[in-house]
Amino acid sequence: MSISRIRLSPRQRATRASHHLLLVVLSLLSLFPVILILSTALKTEQDVKVNPFGLFSSFSFENIVQAWTVGEFGSHLLDSVLLTIPSTVLTVVLSTMAGYAFARLPFPGRNILFYAVVLGLLVPFFAYMIPLYFQLRTMGMLDTLVGTILVLSTTGLAFGAFFMRAFFSDLPDELEQAARIDGASEARIFAQVMLPLATPGIGTLTVFTFLQNWNNFLVPLLYLPSGEYRPLTTGLYLFVGGRSVDIGPLAAGALITILPVVLLFILLQRQVTEGFLSGAVKG
Amino acid sequence: MNPPTRSHSAPRVTRRAQARLGVALVAPLLAFVTVFFLFPLGNAIYYSMLDYNGVDPSPAFVGLGNFVELATDPALGPAFMNNIIWIVLGTAAPVVIGLSLALLMWTVRRASTLYRVALFIPYILPAVAAGVVWSWIYDPMRGWLNQLLRSVGLDALATGWLGNPNTALCAVLVTAVWATTGFVFVVLLSSLRNVDAELLDAARMDGANSLQRVWYIVLPQIMPVFLMIVTLTLVGGFSVFDIVFIMTGGGPSNATEVLGTYAYSNAFQLNRISYGTALALVITVLAIPFAVALNRLQRRLSFQESV
Incomplete structure (x- = not known):
């Protein structure tokens, strides 16, 4: 400058x-x-x-x-945690494994499979949400935490695999080669040599995915219809729908909904912006 | 997005071990993607050719009937127009504001993190919370917007922003612009770091004014990132759903209906599952060529730059 x-x-x-x-x-x-x-x-x-x-x-x-007790935002908060944490862990673990393979382990059909996965970056959730509703119903997973977690984690996989593949591709070859010469197995090279080098990328992906899942609105709206489980986003939405509701508890509900996100962002703002940036620049 | 071609010749044993581990590492992800993405996507194409209402165990096969009906649906035109308005204004406004902010911040060092955080926070908030608080701002009687207008004597302009069909779309759009501008700003600001400052100084010496400097020196250099943002907002503009659904649900009297809310209400409120699915597919297919074309252009530009 x-x-x-x-x-x-x-x-x-x-x-x-x-x-x-x-x-x-x-x-x-x-x-x-x-x-x-x-x-x-x-x-x-x-x-x-x-x-x-x-x-x-x-x-x-x-x-x-009022919001916590009468408005049930306490239980919404719990449901948000129960949905967001497992789906974020799943997305990050699966993406890291696959991202490594897509970047550094040649196997037959690798390119075509990679394209099938990142097709998810181009196709909005929108396009397949309706058939997925009936599919979950047939599988007995509609209105269950498990079904919603599996769907939520899949919505993050296209970006996750894409991001982690880019991250592993940028790592230098030398360490991998040296470990191989020392007789380390491929699995050991992944787990003990390359994985530690990828921690910054994994951190960024985790924060980014967490935010996406926490804020997700359509997935719980569609696939948790009965209201037995209701995260903060749809909880707040349906709270607004009940017109008799006072503005005070509504504001408190909105505060409970945004507070974790805002705090996370202020604490980890570098990772968050980095995640969104790389999502934009490379996607 | 091209996978790198690694040309080092590993011994056959190594390659076999690598392939084995590669398949094992990819398999779990592929299982998820197949079951919860590719399969329902394929099913969407099948659904779109049926006349399914969600309960009928053996729905009739209608081929392209749903698509033919879409082409002649009188409600679709206005919804599509709203998407176009959304795409044009929802891209132009954040880009213009975001670029101005980024240029303003460019030379600022002190407190820059604070400004960045303040401007980025709207982007990470859940859409529901944004919808709730903006509907208070738009409140006809006590909302800040009307209070502000009345306090400066513009009582005539005060209206129920979300309830008035003439203003509802703009009101929702302003909320969306508020939410996305911070993102555009941060992306552009980081791309400004790569702008050649010497070139800029030279232009200043030659007497170029600040607008000329931005247009001739800065913009060409950040063009790939610029196009990337246009791609993102454009693709997002076709499939916009959350914020409209939350704030107005497509009303009042369809004034804010977009393709997304129309597809949703057909599928889940009118039980026209197949029709809604067909529309959702059309939306997807509409957006893809734009995304691919802009992505190509962007890549060609960044290629030229790196040569």
Whole structure:
């Protein structure tokens, strides 16, 4: 970068200050909806009735308690965890194994199989969601956690295999060759030499997949119809549908839905952006 | 996306061991993909040629009947138009705003992480939460948008944004633009890192103004990434569903109906399973040529760049 001036002229300083001012305003605008959720969720019951959208005009946890118990957001949160964690683990494990094979282990039919898998990047879930509904019903997996987890993990496999293959392809050959000369078996080269080198990629994929699964709306909406299991996304959606519901608990429900995602992002923002970036640039 | 061709000649024993392990490592993933992706996808093609209502054990085979009906369905045209509006505005707005933001951030070092986080957060929020909070902003009486308009004397413009057929599509679109702009911004910002700064300085010396510099120097250099974003939003624009379904469900009086919500309501509310499936396939097939064409163009550009 050529922009490493040591001393700024007054004019440059003014430009820079105006940039910052503009960026602060835009950042606040971008965050405004999140602030609004937080503010309404933390109001007292009376205040919500009078002034639901005034920012931070009162403070209580009443709405959160209401949402957690009456709104069943506690159980939605549990269902979100029960769906998201196993499906994320499945996607990451299967993608890592297959990504390694697609990148570094030649076998007959490898290319055609790889294309069949990454076809999933081109075909939206949309195209096959209807037949999949009846297929799950026939398999006895409709309305079950297991069925939904299997579907959720499959929706991440096209990107996962694609991403991990790219990651393993970029690793140098030397270590693999050296281990082979030392007489290590192929399985050992994978598990003890190459896999440790892939940890950054696996980390990025895990965070990315977790977010996708946590936010997924259509899969639980379609394949968990009875409501015995209901994650936060569809829980919040159906809570809105019940018109008698107050804005206060709704805001609290929205807060419970977004909080894990926002916290995860703030903690691991580098991995998250990297995941989305590579998803975009390479896909 | 081409698999690398590894040309080192390993001994036959090694190659056999590699092939064995390769098949073993790929097999579980293939089982999932086959059962939960390829099989239902093939089934979708079969379904689209039936007249299935979800219960009938032996639905009639109608061949291309559903597709013929689609071609003459009067409700499909407006839905398709809404997709086109969605694609054009939903691509143009985030790209213009995102690029402006990225250029603004380009030289900023201090607090840059903070700005990036603030602008990216909308993109990672679940669509349901975005829908809920934006419907409050659009609330006819107490929503921030109308309050703001009234406070500056523009009472005439205040309306029930999501309930008014004339504004509903735009209102939902603004929510989507809010959600995607941060992503476009981060992608473009990272691509700006590769822009040749010396070229830019030279252009400045030659008296090019900032708009000219962006148009002639910056844009050509980030063109592959630019096209990639257009591809993504374009493909997404054909299959848009979540945010529309959540905020308006296609209403009021079909004003926000897009192909996705129309396919969904046919399949799951009107029990016209086959018709909905046929439409979902048409949506997919519509998007693919655009995606492939743009992807080709993008790759050709990045190839030229690397030569």
